[in-house]
Amino acid sequence: MTMNAENTPAPIDAEIHDDTIxxxxxxxxxxxxxxxxxxxxxxxxxxxxxxxxxxxxxxxxxxxxxxxxxxxxxxxxxxxxxxxxxxxxxxxxxxxxxxxxxxxxxxxxxxxxxxxxxxxxxxxxxxxxxQRRDAFRLPVPLSHAATCVIRTKGVAEPTVEVVGRLLDISVGGIALQVPTDIVEFVIGSQLETCQLRLPNLDPIPLQLRVCNISRQEQRSGAQMLRIGLSFADLPRSAENAIQRYIFNTERERNARERGGL
The missing domain is CATH 2.30.110.10 (Electron Transport, Fmn-binding Protein; Chain A)
Known part of the structure; x- marks a missing residue:
């Protein structure tokens, strides 16, 4: 069946004639x-x-x-x-x-x-x-071991490959956790050679744009970066795959919360 991954989050519970919508x-x-x-x-x-x-x-x-x-x-x-x-x-x-x-x-x-x-x-x-684009962001379960591989200019080397842990995902972009000392990320810059790796799916090649950067301290005391990235010119096939992942992951989470898994 050929289809669109949406993200397809749970339906809005509000009545369709609620003044807010x-x-x-x-x-x-x-x-x-x-x-x-x-x-x-x-x-x-x-x-x-x-x-x-x-x-x-x-x-x-x-x-x-x-x-x-x-x-x-x-x-x-x-x-x-x-x-x-x-x-x-x-x-x-x-x-x-x-x-x-x-x-x-x-x-x-x-x-x-x-x-x-x-x-x-x-x-x-x-x-x-x-009209609210990209409003739904799915926190990615740690057990999924979902990552994004970024090939770009490094701090000490001409080209490096950074593997970031996927923190959350929407049809508009992702948030990654990456080391602080490998790449100097710049807000507004575009990363041309990236590969999103989601469980049970083939690797998804894509381009990313850096939207925001913040530092996070781990329990061990180690410093990491949280990078917010938007998709740039995402192909329809990639969007479909991402929406399918979001839908299936949210459905599994809802089932666990109801005691169904």
């Missing part, structure tokens, strides 16, 4: 359908959330010719698929150009197309489109 709601028929078609065209990953903390990864496959029905990819897990169909609503959360999008689907029905199981749903009347 009402200004972000699209309700015009043409606006809603244009945005849904953009999601389809970009193969955006969607976190589908249903009752009692259930969730699965899906994607919008098609908007019908009359623009009244959406086709979604079904969960490959039969039990999850049954729960989705029986749920009163499916809250869909995705990212498009790093802007968070959320909408609710109801009256779900099972369908079959080209030998695959799909879900049909009426087009929603409104969509929440939050």
């Amino acid at each position: 009402a200004k972000f709601v699209l309700s015009g028929r043409r606006q809603v359908r244009q945005l849904l078609q953009e999601i389809i065209d970009h193969h955006a990953l969607i976190g589908g959330h249903f009752g009692n903390g259930g969730s699965f990864l899906t994607a919008l496959l098609e908007l019908s010719d009359d623009e009244d029905t959406l086709t979604l990819d079904a969960s490959p897990d039969a039990a999850t698929h049954r729960r989705v169909l029986s749920a009163p609503k499916l809250v869909c959360v995705t990212q498009l150009d790093r802007i968070r999008i959320q909408f609710v689907l109801r009256d779900l029905e099972e369908g079959h197309e080209d030998g695959r199981t799909v879900i049909y749903a009426p087009v929603p009347d409104e969509i929440l489109r939050l």
Whole structure:
């Protein structure tokens, strides 16, 4: 299934007409359908959330010719698929150009197309489109041993390779912990040759821009740097992989907090 990694954080609990978010709601028929078609065209990953903390990864496959029905990819897990169909609503959360999008689907029905199981749903009347870019940052579990390798000019050598521990991640950037004495990082500089290494994924080549730098003292007394970095010209495939990692990691964390793992 080809999809968008979002970051797909948990849905916003506030009612869509809450005054704080009402200004972000699209309700015009043409606006809603244009945005849904953009999601389809970009193969955006969607976190589908249903009752009692259930969730699965899906994607919008098609908007019908009359623009009244959406086709979604079904969960490959039969039990999850049954729960989705029986749920009163499916809250869909995705990212498009790093802007968070959320909408609710109801009256779900099972369908079959080209030998695959799909879900049909009426087009929603409104969509929440939050303009706050990169608002969700996921703290990376220490057990993941996630890192980013940076090749750049060193303090004492022409070129060095720095391996930074990943502290947090969003679809807009990362925070790393790195030694203080190998590279002199400069705010605003761009690091052209970097490689993000996330568990269960192939290494992701990317470019990073230094946004902020702070010193941190470890329990041992050792000094480390915390570097905030934004992604520069992140390819769509890399964004998809990062969103998938964020979604899966948050889902695992939520399951542990509920006692499910």
